[in-house]
Amino acid sequence: MSTKTPTVLDLKGLACPLPIAKTAMAMKQLAAGERVEAFTTDRGSLADFPAWCASTGNRIVEQDETGGVYRFLIEKMDKR
Amino acid sequence: MTTTDVTTETSSVTAPAQQQGLVIFAVSGDLDKIWPTLILASTGAASGMPTTVFFSFWSLFALVREDVRRTGDNWMQKMVSMMNRGGTRHLKLSKMNFAGAGPRMMRKLAKQHKAPLPGDLLELARELDVRLVPCQMTMDLLGLHKEDLIDGVEEPAGAATALQATQGATTLFI
Numbered sequence: 001m002s003t004k005t006p007t008v009l010d011l012k013g014l015a016c017p018l019p020i021a022k023t024a025m026a027m028k029q030l031a032a033g034e035r036v037e038a039f040t041t042d043r044g045s046l047a048d049f050p051a052w053c054a055s056t057g058n059r060i061v062e063q064d065e066t067g068g069v070y071r072f073l074i075e076k077m078d079k080r
Numbered sequence: 081m082t083t084t085d086v087t088t089e090t091s092s093v094t095a096p097a098q099q100q101g102l103v104i105f106a107v108s109g110d111l112d113k114i115w116p117t118l119i120l121a122s123t124g125a126a127s128g129m130p131t132t133v134f135f136s137f138w139s140l141f142a143l144v145r146e147d148v149r150r151t152g153d154n155w156m157q158k159m160v161s162m163m164n165r166g167g168t169r170h171l172k173l174s175k176m177n178f179a180g181a182g183p184r185m186m187r188k189l190a191k192q193h194k195a196p197l198p199g200d201l202l203e204l205a206r207e208l209d210v211r212l213v214p215c216q217m218t219m220d221l222l223g224l225h226k227e228d229l230i231d232g233v234e235e236p237a238g239a240a241t242a243l244q245a246t247q248g249a250t251t252l253f254i
Contacts, residue, residue, distance in 0.1 A: 015195035017123040021204055024126035055099070055127045 006035035012069060016044050020052050023074070027058065032078035035061065040070045049074070101130040101249030105242065108254060109138025109164070111171035111183050111198065117254045118201035125208035130249075133205070134242040136215035140222060141166040142198065143214060143229045157223025166228070168198035206232040211245075213237050 009026055011019040019040045026036050038049070049072045053060050062073040102124035106117045117133065124131040135143055144151065144166020151166060152158040173182040190197055196204065205212065214229060216236035226236065 013194045015193050017119050017126065017201075018194075018196055018204075021122050021126045021208065024128075025207070052127055055129075 004034060006037040006073060009036055009038045011038055011040045011042075013041055015042055016048065019045050020048055023049075023052070024056070027056075027074070027076055030076045032076050035073055035075045038072045038074065040072070041068060042070075045070050045072070099128045099130075101132070101245065103131075103242070103246045103249045103251045104133045105251070105253045106133050106135050106139035106142075107137045108174075109141050109171060110174040111186065112174050113254050114139060114142045114168065114171055115198050115201070117252075118198055118205055120252065121210045122201055122205045122208055125205065125210045130211075131205075131208075132211040132213060132242075132245045132249075134213050134215060134245075136218045137222075138164070140214055140218060140224055140229075142168050142171060142202075143212065143233055144224070145228060145230050148228045151225075151228050152223035154223065160222060168202060171198065202230065213241065215239075215242070 007026055007030065009023060011022055014022070019038065019042055023036060023038050030036065040049075042048075049063070049070075050060060052058075053074060057077050057079055059075045059077055060072055061075050062071070064071050102121070104117055104121055106114065108114070117139075121131050121133050141164055146167045146169060148166060149161075150158060151161040171183065172180070173186065176182040187197060189195075202212075212233045214224075214226075214233055214236045216238055219225070219236050226233075
């Protein structure tokens with residue numbers, strides 16, 4: 001488990017496909033085990049982040065919602 | 081690449097199968113077809129799918145630089161470019177175009193919803209390494225040259241190149 005603070009991505013207000021695209025770009029800079037904490041308001045994110053993680057092999061560690069803002073804590077997995 | 085003999089056992093995640101590519105044959109020049117094409121292409125690339133968009137026929141005009149007003153070598157081709165201005169900002173809707181009022185409203189709505197416009201998506205696609213391949217034959221037919229097209233577009237190619245990229249990939253024809 002990584003103890004490093006996650007890279008915070010403020011994606012509030014952005015619409016598809018920007019939340020996913022920006023998360024993917026940020027994720028590219030990270031090493032396996034490092035995390036991204038994405039904040040979105042696009043309702044589509046609820047389905048899209050798990051789908052994107054399933055196709056990229058990354059892992060959603062935490063997910064919640066506060067006042068219409070969705071938060072996804074995603075860990076980059078080691079790809080072999 | 082190498083076969084996976086090391087499986088990281090994480091309860092909630094199954095590692096994705098060997099990532100498939102995505103190939104989109106873009107033939108329509110309609111705003112409402114180019115737009116989803118670019119959304120799918122950039123999302124595909126963002127999901128780790130090697131993505132190629134093959135532009136043929138009317139879709140080629142979406143790749144024309146904004147500062148290029150007129151294209152074509154003969155009167156017929158010039159006529160086409162006069163009546164069908166290139167660049168993503170001049171794409172028409174397939175319905176409710178209303179002489180350009182429709183697309184203007186769509187842009188306004190997109191801005192309100194902070195949805196990226198086709199021009200932004202083209203940029204995003206290039207940033208994500210989506211291959212943008214223009215079709216040589218239709219470029220010749222329509223009198224378009226490589227220098228008429230935006231930067232980041234690959235060398236024009238033919239059907240064989242487009243089909244080669246479809247090996248083991250998901251293909252869409254839009």
